[in-house]
Amino acid sequence: MGPPTLAVWKFTSCDGCQLTLLDCEDELLALAGQVRIAHFTEASSATDPGPYDVSLVEGSITTRADLERIREVRARSRVLVAIGACATAGGIQALRNFGDVAEFASVVYASPQYIDTLATSTPISAHVPVDFELRGCPIDRHQLLEVLGALLAGRKPDIPNTSVCTECKRRGLTCVMVADGTPCLGPVTQAGCGALCPGYRRGCFGCFGPMAAPNTRALLPILRTCGMSEDETARVFTTFNAASPAFAERSEE
Ligand code: SF4
Ligand code: SF4
Ligand code: SF4
Secondary structure, X not given: OOOOEEEEEEOEOOOHHHHHHHOOOHHXXXXXXXXXXXXXXXXXXXXOOOOEEEEEEEOEEOOHHHHHHHHHHHHOEEEEEEEHHHHHXXXXXHHHHHOOHHHHHHHHOOOHHHOOOXXXXXXXXXXXXXXXXXXXXXXXXXXXXXXXXXXXXXXXXOOOOOEHHHHHHHHOOOOHHHXXXXXXXXXXXXXXXXXXXXXXXXXXXXXXXXXXXXOHHHHHHHHHHOOOOHHHHHHHHOOOOOOXXXXXXXXXX
């Protein structure tokens, strides 16, 4: 029996999460020694028809072709991992879910009659069973390596479901919201980035999406006290994870 096979798929997305895999640099060589990369068009023209032991899926479902292809990918994959805000929450392109896609197309494209698109952008889990979701826009490379290592070892990935605040505390960072009055979505945002933005004295703007059971209602008045207007809170909750219910609800308040 050969090494396990890994496939990487792109749906509607910017490729940033796939680039995170390429950005693993030193670790990629070790990983390539443990798996056979059977399909990864961002990195190689070689394609294997499968089946695949692990499929990483980037991007959301926005076309009829996407709908058909994700079912094919699922059927050929033993384990399917959705990576990034597009694949786990519809991504930035889910902003279309709150508007009229035909109107957008008529404004953006010179010949909108050639555009074949669904009215919504939806996560992979809305269409097929997903074995694991890795959050972020883009995903964090250390978390990606943890997920792949765990799957290869046959164990559950050790990915926290706490907030970015816990990462601030672990790094010993001064809270930018308490110390500087900088608005920060860290208290309701899924951990995983290592508190990247607070580490640069900036507030978190929620690119990892809502954590498990976020108290977004309690955070709103604090964001307003820090100077965020209603428009700004609506925008910050609907940027990267617009279709996540916990963020979408707050954007309307
Ligand atoms: S989640 Fe962000 S970085 Fe990843 S593909 Fe989507 S837009 Fe790009
Ligand atoms: S800076 Fe933001 S993420 Fe860090 S502790 Fe303060 S509120 Fe939480
Ligand atoms: S601090 Fe927030 S916005 Fe910044 S990378 Fe982390 S999750 Fe994304």
